[in-house]
Amino acid sequence: MSTSDLFETLDPPQRLLMGPGPINAYPRVHQAISASLIGQYDPVMTGYMNQVQSLYRGVFETNNQQTLLVNGTARSGIEAVLVSVLQPGDKVLIPVIGRFGHLLCEIAKRVGAQVKTIDIEWGEVCSPEQVEKAIKAFQPKLFATVQGDTSTTMNQPLAEIGEICQRHGVLFYCDATASIAGNELKIDEWHLDAVSVGLQKCLGGPSGSAPITLSDRCAEVINRRKHIEAGIRAAHHVEGCDAMIQSNYFDLAMIMDYWGPERLNHHTESTSMLYAARECARLFLEEGVDKVIARHQQAGDAMASGLQAMGLTLFGNQQYKMNNVVGVYIPQGIDGDKVRQQLQQRFGIEIGTSFGPLHGKVWRIGTMGYNARQDCVLTTLVALESILLKYKVKVSSGQAVLAAMAHYRD
């Protein structure tokens, strides 16, 4: 290869990422990622692993011993929980309030589970009564749901569902990737058995690590499927009585042993992503859960008010809107993708398109993590207004920024 085949030195443009994720990471997270690599069993590394467990118990507001990272994007956390809990033929109940509900169904089907859905119109959420009725009729092993479904920007209320699951002996799993740190999530208080997330939303990191937490009863169910690889098995290891987990990489029984006191070798923990996850948690806990959520609410409310003041219409049942992302209808006769392209080319700002039934109808604008800030909100509103004016959309000039500023003190 000649040097001209080596492309240019990596130098991505500065973008302001105001879509539904990924977002710009906190500068301290970038610093953490660039820290030196150390060996997998270096006592400093295993020490960091213990710290990460403790930090994420704080982030998740849980006492769950089994709180750790799955290496991979948020989807790897989802897949790890579902493949480790569900055996072929097991029943799982899943409300589908948007794209990510469909993803849970898809993964559960691949695992061989019997999937029953509660189908909800996009823009709405599922009621506890609907959940209880479906649980009684279907008697699933697991109830699996998404909290904040970024595809619709709706936040599924969870507070009453855990108690229903407990009463019927059902395990309760939630994908809270998009909602954690932006919206209230009380894992222990709401009796959640398994929660998985990612870093690239309100936690303010890059994608590539999936923090998860498991209740004792969920860990027990998984450990009944324990099967230790032949190459590392010792005389004192006992095989679980239930069917072996179908994925090696996502076998949470083995992953728990790697994170546990025995430190049984499994994958090589992604050092740089562990540094990132550790810094995301430190930033979150330093600011404090209530303040982090309040900051997301303030930025989200400011963005929503600004869009409405401009004359645009918000998507979905606003009573259940996530704090950190808003759906807004694309004005009649406007090519939504063209506007997004112009925002990127002229202002370096990225906003989101939509999937499925909302494609071409709705943009999604996020205010998450490092970008849940007044300046990011105002810059995005000014830019969007300018591009819409360029395309002769009738907007109330100047009103958006004023309305958004009203959410912040002078």
Ligand SMILES: *Cc1c(COP(=O)(O)O)cnc(C)c1O
């Ligand atoms: C963004 C998002 C994810 C992201 O999954 P990745 O594998 O990290 O791309 C997962 N679940 C929900 C609900 C999300 O909004």
